[in-house]
Amino acid sequence: MRVLVTGASGYIGSQTCLELLKAGFEVVGFDNLSNSSEVSITRVRELSGKPLRFEKLDLLDKAGLNRLLKEGFDAVIHFAGLKAVGESVEKPELYRKNNVEGTANLIAAMKEAGCRRLIFSSSCTVYGEVKKSPVDESHPRSAVNPYGGTKLAVEDMCFALARAEQGWHIALLRYFNPVGADASGRIGEDPRGTPNNLMPYVMQTAVGRHAAVRVWGSDYPTPDGTGVRDYIHVVDLALGHLAALNKIDDFAGAEAVNLGAGRGYSVLEVIAAASKAAGKKIPYEICPRRPGDSAAIWADPALAKKKLGWATRRGLEEMCADHWRWQRANPDGYGA
Ligand code: NAD
Numbered sequence: 475m476r477v478l479v480t481g482a483s484g485y486i487g488s489q490t491c492l493e494l495l496k497a498g499f500e501v502v503g504f505d506n507l508s509n510s511s512e513v514s515i516t517r518v519r520e521l522s523g524k525p526l527r528f529e530k531l532d533l534l535d536k537a538g539l540n541r542l543l544k545e546g547f548d549a550v551i552h553f554a555g556l557k558a559v560g561e562s563v564e565k566p567e568l569y570r571k572n573n574v575e576g577t578a579n580l581i582a583a584m585k586e587a588g589c590r591r592l593i594f595s596s597s598c599t600v601y602g603e604v605k606k607s608p609v610d611e612s613h614p615r616s617a618v619n620p621y622g623g624t625k626l627a628v629e630d631m632c633f634a635l636a637r638a639e640q641g642w643h644i645a646l647l648r649y650f651n652p653v654g655a656d657a658s659g660r661i662g663e664d665p666r667g668t669p670n671n672l673m674p675y676v677m678q679t680a681v682g683r684h685a686a687v688r689v690w691g692s693d694y695p696t697p698d699g700t701g702v703r704d705y706i707h708v709v710d711l712a713l714g715h716l717a718a719l720n721k722i723d724d725f726a727g728a729e730a731v732n733l734g735a736g737r738g739y740s741v742l743e744v745i746a747a748a749s750k751a752a753g754k755k756i757p758y759e760i761c762p763r764r765p766g767d768s769a770a771i772w773a774d775p776a777l778a779k780k781k782l783g784w785a786t787r788r789g790l791e792e793m794c795a796d797h798w799r800w801q802r803a804n805p806d807g808y809g810a
């Protein structure tokens with residue numbers, strides 16, 4: 475099977491390229507490198523020992539997309555997109571154009587080339603404010619910020635497309651909170667600027683890039699008062715894409731599937747596990763709640779098990795050990 479991967483040099487894209495190559499797929503990747511480094515691609519080639527063609531290309535370049543898709547692909551895995559929630563509030567139009575219009579361009583090029591198998595990176599953010607967990611795929615959807623709005627819009631675009639035209643097989647994979655890194659410590663998450671997400675901030679604190687982790691709220695109705703999330707090891711997440719690819723023809727039109735572990739950990743549990751992995755106490759301070767955060771959310775992963783035959787295998791300890799190995803060996807990410 476010949477697979478095109480968009481956002482190939484990014485955090486989840488590079489890990490998925492590696493797993494695809496290891497499993498024997500032929501892979502071509504592209505990225506505009508707006509939030510990643512091509513060094514990740516070089517390392518994926520090294521780790522897999524396989525060729526990986528990579529192009530610098532933007533989703534907004536329609537002619538470039540048409541040219542590439544015409545080469546002929548069995549399926550597209552679409553990771554490319556902007557993902558910073560705060561930035562999306564400041565620049566909603568940039569997010570709409572890049573994520574929604576960019577995906578429309580990709581789909582148009584796929585249509586033109588006759589490729590109708592698509593796997594899209596959606597997010598649990600489409601569930602909006604969640605009152606009760608676990609959350610299954612039938613939970614009502616809503617957008618709590620412009621980034622989430624782009625995920626809803628792309629999901630809707632896919633549902634409408636599949637209703638209007640026969641022959642599409644589209645998996646909308648709703649990720650929970652991806653963390654961790656490849657066990658080699660060679661590829662991993664390299665956020666630009668100060669990370670908003672918990673795990674990269676915790677690990678950067680462990681290497682001395684920040685004085686202390688700011689814990690956003692300790693008065694939530696959770697066992698220790700801090701926010702609870704469903705963390706998923708990035709290797710498990712990448713393997714979830716392989717499972718979806720292997721079952722893509724079972725997707726009749728567009729269907730959504732949660733990719734999560736099905737259990738939650740609190741912020742303090744994550745800091746404790748990360749401290750254990752790093753062999754040092756990672757300092758933290760309790761701060762006020764972060765606006766827009768929910769108390770707790772974790773996935774009902776039953777559909778992924780049933781439809782894809784996939785479930786997570788790596789727990790919090792392994793997530794922290796692997797994320798730490800990457801962070802320690804690459805304290806400044808790929809720029810080191
Ligand atoms: P990432 O930023 O590391 O990867 C995304 C890649 O897309 C980057 O390499 C970036 O340069 C590229 N890109 C952005 N706009 C582009 C464009 N117009 N043309 C070509 N390339 C472009 O992020 P990630 O964590 O690997 O996320 C991958 C996907 O998964 C994204 O769509 C994201 O919204 C989604 N997602 C991520 C998370 C998470 O917490 N990491 C959770 C749920 C969903």
Ligand code: UFG
Pocket residue numbers: 559597598599600621649650651652670671672673675687688689690691700701702703741764767
């Ligand atoms: N947190 C802290 N301190 C930090 C960062 C986070 O205490 O410095 C807490 C948060 O309050 C939350 C938990 O750690 O309780 C996880 O926060 P993240 O920012 O890592 O992830 P979120 O679950 O808040 O959400 C992010 C994106 C969503 C996306 C979701 C799942 O903001 O859009 O990941 O992918 F849907």
